[in-house]
Amino acid sequence: ESTPPGTRFPLGSARDPDIGANSLQNYELTPNPLFSLLVRESPDGTKHPELVLEKILDREKQRNHHLILTAVDGGDPVRSGTAQIKINVTDANDNPPVFTKEIYKVRLMENLPEGSLAFQVKATDNDEGTNAEITYSFSDISSSARQLFTLDPRTGDVKVTGPLDYEENKYYEASVEGKDGGGLTAHAKVHIDIIDVNDNAPTLSLLPILNPIPEDSVPSTVVAVINVRDRDSGENGEVSCKMDGNLPFRLETSSENTYKLIIASALDRENCREFAVAVRAQDGGAPARSSTATVRVFVLDRNDNAP
Known part of the structure; x- marks a missing residue:
């Protein structure tokens, strides 16, 4: 199909x-x-037919052509003979690969197991044979x-080969190439969003303010400050604190991630x-x-206490 016109x-x-005639x-x-x-005529008068290509061929549009060549004499009545011309257009690597998408947008849960199929990129090529084989x-x-x-x-399968971690990296971008057997290439972008999973428990850090505390300390005295943190995002990272048991203390919110442990009622060391x-x-x-x-x-x- 790459044969030039003429x-x-x-x-x-x-x-x-x-x-004669x-x-x-x-x-x-x-x-x-x-x-x-x-029709080319030699010096001895013999006529030699030649088929001339007038336009560029496209195997992807039509791979076979059927023509009839007719030889005509000059008698009366005229006699003729025919021959069929069958033309098979062979492939030339004139078509580059084409990806099914210009940008592959993918969302993956961060707990996707290693070895899992994440997604697939796919390209097609209108050529045939090795010219259509894409790497x-x-x-x-x-x-x-x-x-x-x-x-x-x-x-074109893309698999996970390592641990995904939203807290480490929530987005990846890459470019993929598809190359056919004739060396023509195509490119596409890949955008990967990692989706958070609640895989982190909250952490608490304690800062004592008054310890030991005098038994005559008044209510609302701050005993300790507690900072909480969760590496997850959204609701997975929203933390609330509460105190277990019926004790003479209570928790009071100081800021978004900070609580104060304060005295709620009178203390008695003797008890x-x-x-x-x-x-x-x-x-x-x-x-x-x-x-x-x-x-x-x-x-x-x-x-x-008195004696």
């Missing part, structure tokens, strides 16, 4: 045993927009993404000289994750 193809000559006089070709007929590869990809994803050069205050932090995921930290509060004696 190329000539010699055809077999007809034979006519008659002589009754012998072979001319050749005719069935009308066709792609081919014409040129896939990453043409541009970060080192971190290369450790997490592999691309099958034959199928209890040490408290283990369990503070439980729970996120808003489904299912929720939680953590517990214990604040040990020691009560300092005051001379509040």
Whole structure:
């Protein structure tokens, strides 16, 4: 199909045993927009037909052409003979691969197991044979993404080969290349969004403010400050705290991620000289994750009892 217009193809000559005007006089070709007929005459008068390509061929539009060559003599009545010309257009690598999408947008849960099929890129090629065989590869990809994803050069399957972690990286971008057997290429973009999963429990850090505390400390005295944090996002990262047990303390919100442990009622060292205050932090995921930290509060004696 890459044959340039103007190329000539010699055809077999007809034979006519008659002589003079009754012998072979001319050749005719069935009308066709792609081919014409040129009759070349040698010095001895023999006529040689040649098929001439007039326009560029396109195998993808039409791979076979059927023509009829007619040889005509000059007798009366005129006699003729015909021959069929069958033309098979072979493939030239004149079509590059084409991806099914210019941009592949993918959303993956961060708990997708290693070895799972993440997505597939696909390109087509209108050529045939090896010219239509496409090999896939990453043409541009970060080192971190290369450790997490592999691309099958034959199928275009992209698989997860490492642990995805939304908290480490929530977005990846890469470019893929499809190359056919003739060396023509196509490119597409890949955008990968990692979706958060509630895979992190809240963490608590304790900062004692007053410990031990005098037993005559007034209510609302701050005993400790508790900071909470959750690495997840959205509801998975929204944390609430509560205190377990019926103790003379309560939690008070100080800021978005900070709580104060304060005295709620009078203390009496003679009744209890040490408290283990369990503070439980729970996120808003489904299912929720939680953590517990214990604040040990020691009560300092005051001379509040007469002999």
